[in-house]
Amino acid sequence: MNVEPLLLAGRWQPSRDAGGSFRAVDPTSGEAIGPEFPVSGAADLEAALAAASEAAAALAAAEPARIADFLDAYADALEADADTLVALAHAETALPAPTRLRGVELPRTSGQLRQAAQAVRAYGWAQPVIDTQAGLRSHLAPLSKPVLVFGPNNFPFAFNAVAGSDFASAIAARNPVIAKAHPSHPATSLRLAQLAHRALGEAGLPEAAVQLLYHFDHALGQRLAGDARLGAIGFTGSRPAGLALKAAADAVGVLFYAELSSLNPVFLLPGALAERGEALAQEFFASCTLGSGQFCTNPGIVVVPHGAAGDAFVERARQHFAAAAPMVLFSRPVLDGLQQAVATLCEAGAQLLCGGQTGEGGYRYAPTLLAVEASDFLRAPAALQTEAFGPASLLVRTADLDQALAVAGAFEGNLSAAIYRSGDGADDAVWQALAPLLRARVGRLVNSCMPTGVAVSPAQQHGGPFPSTGHPGFTAVGMPAAIRRFAALHCYDGVPDALLPPELRDRNLGGVQRLIDGHWTTADVGGET
Structure with a gap:
């Protein structure tokens, strides 16, 4: 049986050093289904990290409109391919196809991609701040490093490493994503990555901005998490696995945003x-x-x-x-x-x-x-x-x-x-x-309501104190707040207007909310509110 390719460095290619292969399993029978997928070795991980690092500067410099166009086009592609995606996810997870996958989760996934696009166009996630007296201007900006996203088993679309909220948030902040699929739904992740790769090319963005790895062993995962070339990690999964990755990331200062466990009393x-x-x-x-x-x-x-x-x-x-x-x-x-x-x-x-x-x-x-x-x-x-x-x-x-x-x-x-x-x-x-x-x-x-439902809303907080997550001040759901996890605060001191990022210049881009001398306004610097 042929082994499926990886999405590495902008193209679909065979694993460079697969340490084996695996297949998805039908949970209703326990029987293996579908094609073989590679278990990546160190060479695959290094190739993904090197390509993402090289793409980071170009993606950080990309016009926000192109990022938003990609997110919208990807959302459109998910909806157009709904029959195939739902069939794949149902076979691999046994989640109900009409009521859960098609009726709820796929619309939620395309919806949060579009919310991310909207946040990109509105610059809301960047929070521009201007102090004319001190000559200081600041905003949230790309990390200019790759983000590694680990997808969980329980949401094959909405939290998938190559389609979910962590993915959309990292891309919206103009950071490349290395997506680590969950082995419970590799064929679903493959199809999503194919749609993402196509939309990326059509938007004119660096093709290595999105890469897909299906599986690798725990030791390699900790080694990758501890590589200082990463800017951040988004993880949803078990507490033991998350804490092991967090320890590796913390040792080299890689930001780690984890959803680990919760009882929801x-x-x-x-x-x-x-x-x-x-x-x-x-x-x-x-x-x-x-x-x-x-x-x-x-x-x-x-x-x-x-x-x-x-x-x-x-x-x-x-x-x-x-x-x-x-x-x-x-x-x-x-x-x-x-x-x-x-x-x-x-x-x-x-x-x-x-x-x-x-x-x-x-x-x-x-x-x-x-x-x-x-x-x-x-x-x-x-x-x-x-x-x-x-x-x-x-x-x-x-x-x-x-x-x-x-x-x-x-x-x-x-x-x-x-x-x-x-x-x-x-x-x-x-x-x-x-x-x-x-x-x-x-x-x-x-x-007076069970906590199960999580609305995709700008006011949502899908996070909480440790050990439910690694940081109580951030959410994994809801734009623009989720985007801010994958951003750095950049300050400009006395920099001339023409050399500033567009959202920090005297003239407003048009409708961008900025904190100017203590007041939120859409006016130009020096203009009336």
Whole structure:
């Protein structure tokens, strides 16, 4: 069987030193499917890094309009090729084709590419600042170095290394991207890269601005992450793998933006449970099992008070979980990791209410519900915050508000948290007590809704305190903020107007918001606001 080529140095070519090959796997059967893909060696990685480094200056100097044109054209290409892309991703991930891949994820992917293009045209991500008294002008500018993007397994389009938010953000900031595909969906990544490469050429941008590697071993990955020729790394994946790469990057000062793990705790307040407990049980089950639970915003812990309404919620949720068939997971490592996580939770004191077993054929696992008393949770908070990536969740039962506050104070950093309150305001005092504790521990605080959905919005924060991510001040979703991760702050001191970047000159490009002498304005320097 032929081995697929890599996208290196502006052209499709065979691996220079493949250390083997692999194939995608159909998660429903566990059988290998599709063509062979190379496992790259050091020569491939060096070629990609050298080509991206050479392209960095040209891309940094490119007209922003060309960058925006590329992002828009790439979005158009995704939509035009939807049938092929959806079929490939469905075969490799078993995610539902009409409802998830075509109906939600592909539109989200093309939409965020277009939002990145819009941010490029508006210069909003660059944040131009002008101080006429001091003679200083500054803005965010390209790193002028490559960005290495690691794609995760759970979003074959929206977080793909060669199409997702990290990719769009790095390109929007005019940095070359070395995309490291996830081995769970290599054929999907190959097709995306083909569309990106074509759009890149049509936009007249350096062809080495986008490169694709399918797989390489952990040692080579850490070696690449620790190469000072990189400007930054975008990573979405497991905490152990991310921390190993981060250590290598930190040693040489390479910026590392990582999404590592999150439990996204949900607090169900007494009034909300009394008001609509049965509906909340169904909502919780639907959120926890969406995409077989393989969402970074899956509700991994739900805090439920004791009492009649709380007990009824637990029993109804247990019935929903127990009645559901085993669900397909992405791969053998995901299945093994989920089994180990559930075992760890049980060893730490959690009681298995239902589930906890594999299903027949492929990589299937039954929806799983566990429970633990708040007093036991507080005795072993680290072990009981083990992430169970899949259709599994832990219920923490509290005796009173003090216990609920103590549980909130014991949480690690998370992407999100949710508090369900009653419609009549009866829970608002409890909400106000909980919110400050959670606010310090999560990036996004959700009111009376499960945290699973993440809108692609300029106001979004898909990030949070460690260990959910590596930096609480940045988001992986939402333009223009996501673009700013891959930028450097450039200051010009006393530089003549004609030699400044366009957005810092006296005359406004047209509609660009600039902070001039402390006031945001679209006026020219010296003009009226």
